[in-house]
Amino acid sequence: MAKVLLVLYPDPLTGYPPAYARDSIPVLHGYPDGQTLPTPSSIDFTPGHLIGCVSGELGLRTFLEAAGHQLVVTSDKEGPDSVFDRELPDADVVISQPFWPAYLTADRIAKAPRLKLAITAGIGSDHVDLDAAIQRGITVAEETYSNSISVAEHTVMQILALVRNFVASHRWVEQGGWNIADCAQRAYDLEGMDVGIIAAGRIGLAVLRRLAPFSVNLHYTKTHRLDRAVERELNLTYHPDTASLARNVDVVSIHAPLHPQTYRLFDAAMLASMRRGAYIVNTARAEIVDRDAIVAALTDGHLAGYAGDVWYPQPPPTDHPWRSMPHNAMTPHVSGTTLSAQARYGAGTREILEAWLSGKPIRQEYLIVDGGHLAGVGATSYTVDGTTSPGSGH
Ligand code: NAD
Numbered sequence: 001m002a003k004v005l006l007v008l009y010p011d012p013l014t015g016y017p018p019a020y021a022r023d024s025i026p027v028l029h030g031y032p033d034g035q036t037l038p039t040p041s042s043i044d045f046t047p048g049h050l051i052g053c054v055s056g057e058l059g060l061r062t063f064l065e066a067a068g069h070q071l072v073v074t075s076d077k078e079g080p081d082s083v084f085d086r087e088l089p090d091a092d093v094v095i096s097q098p099f100w101p102a103y104l105t106a107d108r109i110a111k112a113p114r115l116k117l118a119i120t121a122g123i124g125s126d127h128v129d130l131d132a133a134i135q136r137g138i139t140v141a142e143e144t145y146s147n148s149i150s151v152a153e154h155t156v157m158q159i160l161a162l163v164r165n166f167v168a169s170h171r172w173v174e175q176g177g178w179n180i181a182d183c184a185q186r187a188y189d190l191e192g193m194d195v196g197i198i199a200a201g202r203i204g205l206a207v208l209r210r211l212a213p214f215s216v217n218l219h220y221t222k223t224h225r226l227d228r229a230v231e232r233e234l235n236l237t238y239h240p241d242t243a244s245l246a247r248n249v250d251v252v253s254i255h256a257p258l259h260p261q262t263y264r265l266f267d268a269a270m271l272a273s274m275r276r277g278a279y280i281v282n283t284a285r286a287e288i289v290d291r292d293a294i295v296a297a298l299t300d301g302h303l304a305g306y307a308g309d310v311w312y313p314q315p316p317p318t319d320h321p322w323r324s325m326p327h328n329a330m331t332p333h334v335s336g337t338t339l340s341a342q343a344r345y346g347a348g349t350r351e352i353l354e355a356w357l358s359g360k361p362i363r364q365e366y367l368i369v370d371g372g373h374l375a376g377v378g379a380t381s382y383t384v385d386g387t388t389s390p391g392s393g394h
Pocket of ligand 1: 122123124125145147148151198199200201202203204221222223224255256257258261262283284285309310333334335336337377380381382
């Protein structure tokens with residue numbers, strides 16, 4: 001029998017939804033690069049229902065309990081008295097979502113001698129101390145591609161929200177105003193701008209494809225350069241590094257994982273090198289940028305806007321400066337947890353559990369750490385050198 005500890009975000013303030021805005025979600029047939037959708041033996045939830053919150057239980061309870069396993073679900077994840085810390089010492093599997101991360105620090109891993117598998121329900125496993133997982137032989141897995149397009153769509157929305165000054169304009173409507181000049185004084189067309197993607201992986205490439213019809217000049221950087229055919233198709237300008245890209249664009253969109261190479265990549269010096277009036281959208285991880293340098297650059301006008309959905313820590317305190325900094329179009333960490341995305345990463349989590357519980361290999365493309373080293377997607381997208389660990393930042 002395995003004990004599975006599942007950390008999910010709390011239910012809606014209005015309670016678990018009795019009904020939904022739409023009756024169904026579209027049926028997809030695969031991911032853009034040909035990767036197959038999750039293949040669990042079956043699912044015990046209705047696609048399109050809210051399974052990412054505590055009452056939704058990722059649809060896992062029936063399956064796990066029928067097989068004799070124990071499932072503990074909680075949103076209480078902070079501090080030594082939290083349910084998470086109390087349940088961790090005899091847990092075999094921890095599942096957590098980046099939207100409400102249970103930070104698996106080296107300290108916590110040391111207090112979990114039975115822990116063998118850490119699943120990220122979604123994408124991005126930086127809330128797990130990967131060095132510590134490697135040392136302990138813990139497998140780290142996530143549902144690669146499950147919410148990549150969800151994030152790409154949110155990114156395009158936030159780029160447009162910033163450049164066109166959507167948030168301030170919407171606020172005038174809510175306040176009963178019709179203040180055209182107030183709205184227009186910071187509103188531009190995206191057309192003709194230089195837009196740069198940091199890390200054209202699954203999300204970054206999807207953003208490039210979605211922005212191409214906007215008649216912008218597309219730039220990108222990436223550890224391994226894209227095929228020349230893709231560069232030609234989308235008319236991309238390749239930059240060998242972030243510094244080169246940052247000084248040549250009007251909009252930067254960040255899509256790299258958080259790992260030692262990207263930790264505080266956008267510091268005060270990198271921001272100062274950017275064009276005056278540039279915009280940054282960051283739906284990757286908050287600690288890729290320097291929190292206070294972003295606030296300073298928005299306040300002194302060097303940056304024209306900042307948006308994204310990733311914060312540190314999560315949830316952020318009520319006085320986190322990004323809640324009130326000028327010209328922001330921030331959201332909570334929601335881009336990758338649409339009801340559409342939940343159906344995919346819920347099924348993917350079940351697929352990983354079914355494989356692991358029956359001693360079968362987990363799909364290679366889901367692996368971040370396995371057998372004491374970076375594996376699968378982890379080997380191509382992450383580095384480890386012991387300098388970054390969850391909880392080390394702001
Ligand atoms: P991916 O593995 O397909 O792509 C990541 C890319 O980053 C890879 O191509 C890798 O080569 C590149 N890269 C890594 N370090 C780099 C560096 N220093 N410079 C340039 N390129 C670098 O992953 P993905 O599905 O595109 O997701 C990317 C990240 O987005 C995740 O790791 C996660 O942190 C974040 N994410 C956020 C949400 C959300 O809800 N906001 C959801 C999913 C993923």
